[in-house]
Amino acid sequence: MPEAAPMIVATPDDAEDIAKLRDRLxxxxxxxxxxAWVPGEYPAATVAEEAARGEWFLWRDETRALIGVVRVIWHDPEFWGTDDAEAGYIHGLMVAPEWRGGDVGDRIIQFCADYTLANGVTRQRLDFSANNPVLRKYYTARGFTALREAPLPPRFHLHGTLNVVLMEKMLA
Structure with a gap:
């Protein structure tokens, strides 16, 4: 990723591009x-609503193509239930296929940590499909600890997994 490419807050106008990248992945x-994911399960209209709340961040290259995106929220009862303590909850971390193999994912995670700390929060959380050992290894190597498995929210039951792994990392 170019050093000059900053991560910026997405707007509702970016929603279509974000949804297209998610469907592509x-x-x-x-x-x-x-x-894990299936095309069409996360529509641009939903992304636009979340972007309007300032929840999505993105990087674009010099042609305005997406390099990577992520959503950060402060509470997540949909995935964490009653244990949705204040944290920087990472969702929808995506790297465009042409940028795979570099450090884009690591840089997005670091952005999320910096953003979380800048907002006075010292805990990061994320989730992923329980049947994905590659992501478990990836996030564990980046300091996240698996806390438990939980049921996947029903609106995501399209893709053949019923559980997610809930992970946490303390930042301070």
Whole structure:
């Protein structure tokens, strides 16, 4: 990723591009038989509502193509239930396929940590499909600890997994 490319707050106008990237990655997962995302399950209208609340961040290259995106929220009862303590909850971390293999994911996670701390919060949390050992290894290597498995919210039951792994990392 170019050093000059800052992560910026997404606007509702970015929603279509974010949804298209998610669908592109979801189709890759379907093609690889990875039970995580499916195309169309996260519409641009939903992304636009979340972007209007300032929850999405993105990087674009010099052609305005997306390099990576992420959503950060402060409470997450949908995935964490009653244990949705204040934290920087990372959702929708996506790296465009042409940028895979570099440090884009690590840089997005670091952005999330910096953003979380700048908002006076010292805990990060995230979740992923329980049937994905690659992501478990990736996030563990970045200092996250698995706390438990939990049921996937029903609106995401399209893709063949019913549980998510809930992970946490203390930042301070």
């Amino acid at each position: 979801a189709q890759w997962m379907v093609d690889k038989d990875i039970k």
